[in-house]
Amino acid sequence: MLTVITGPMFSGKSIELIRRINRERVAGKRVCVIKFGEDDRYSKEHLASYDGYRSGAISATTTPDIIERGDPLAEVIVIDEVQFFDDAIIDWIMEQVAGGRKIICAGLNLDFRGEPFPFGYGSVRTMADLIVRADNILKLSSICTFRDTKGVICGVEATRTQRLKNNEPANWNEPTKQIGAQESYEARCVEHHFVPR
Numbered sequence: 001m002l003t004v005i006t007g008p009m010f011s012g013k014s015i016e017l018i019r020r021i022n023r024e025r026v027a028g029k030r031v032c033v034i035k036f037g038e039d040d041r042y043s044k045e046h047l048a049s050y051d052g053y054r055s056g057a058i059s060a061t062t063t064p065d066i067i068e069r070g071d072p073l074a075e076v077i078v079i080d081e082v083q084f085f086d087d088a089i090i091d092w093i094m095e096q097v098a099g100g101r102k103i104i105c106a107g108l109n110l111d112f113r114g115e116p117f118p119f120g121y122g123s124v125r126t127m128a129d130l131i132v133r134a135d136n137i138l139k140l141s142s143i144c145t146f147r148d149t150k151g152v153i154c155g156v157e158a159t160r161t162q163r164l165k166n167n168e169p170a171n172w173n174e175p176t177k178q179i180g181a182q183e184s185y186e187a188r189c190v191e192h193h194f195v196p197r
């Protein structure tokens with residue numbers, strides 16, 4: 001059984017994962033939690049709220065990492081930031097599902113351009129290829145934090161992730177994945193999602 005929790009940044013995907021991890025553990029299930037290793041955005045600001053979850057998580061950056069470090073006896077496999085892995089993860093996940101395991105993934109459906117998030121560099125496979133294979137899909141949204149000239153926040157449902165560089169919308173030609181770069185992100189509605197070309 002494959003469940004995919006998806007949506008833009010700041011939509012609560014990781015919090016939903018933690019809730020589901022806790023449910024499985026209450027039920028006595030053997031759970032293996034995998035987080036993408038290069039992603040340490042929460043290591044300072046949110047350590048307290050994520051501590052219980054992080055302490056039980058395995059870091060990995062590739063599908064072979066997951067195979068090597070994961071728990072082969074896990075009944076439930078949880079993967080956060082699944083979109084950052086290489087495209088071999090799709091076939092690996094489906095093998096686990098075929099073997100009777102429960103897989104719960106969270107990840108961005110779209111990149112900063114509003115295009116399906118690609119797995120790895122140069123792959124034609126995207127999050128769309130994973131989402132269509134899911135038995136359950138939970139699509140979360142955030143709140144648009146665009147401010148007009150008077151400083152009033154938009155506040156409608158946000159389904160897009162805005163990348164900002166020096167407080168200006170980032171250009172279409174920039175690479176999809178830029179962890180640790182000098183930039184910031186905001187959740188935006190479609191109307192306030194800007195990608196200059």
Ligand SMILES: [Zn+2]
Binds near residue numbers: 145156
């Ligand atoms: Zn808006």
